[in-house]
Amino acid sequence: MNGRALMVYAGYLLKKLADQHNLAVLVTNHAVGGEGGTLKPALGESWKSIPHTRLLLSRDRTSNACNVTILKHSTKAFGKAARFVI
Template sequence: LLSALQELRDRLSQQVVSSMGPLKLVVLDSVSAVIYPLLGGRQSEGLALMMQLSRELKTLAREFSLAVVVTNQVTRDSSTGPLKPALGRSWSFVPSTRVLLESREGAGREAPHRAASLAKSPRQPTGIQVELDIGNGDVLEP
């Protein structure tokens, strides 16, 4: 992953503005799926890798004026406990903005229905929530 980010950095450094314009968004889906297999019980090495990854992504964002979207799974301590980031408390300090997407199942709905809530933001109040219908490539507010 880190070598892929270095390759991306090299390509961005040589990027020529085309008719499509420069790259402005990097998506890493899912960061926990990439990092978990590397942990293998080595907690301190895993934490160091997570922090190195976060530094690399933030540097790319700053140097090339990119938006970086990283998805992370959520987990609970029990079946009724609150949702929390799968990569734990350390990763929760990394993003400047965090959006929680939740599936909302309901009878009579043709497309997957989601709720997006703002969990962390430097510019907006948290707790803002919007309902979304996702289907056939469209995202619509119901």
């Protein structure tokens, strides 16, 4: 099984387990350095189609405030955001 097929299968298994056991599964796709210093997702572009919901998490290092923004959701508005402090 090649890398992409393995990733798709892992995503399928995580979705199945989440559904069967009423769980939330959080998988992070941290940004890493790509060619020319541009950032790219560590799990690759193909992972974008796997999750049901995609959130962008960020933190303001000066205030420790965190932001979460909806990038993909079946019922929630794209771009809806919340700010919080841990």
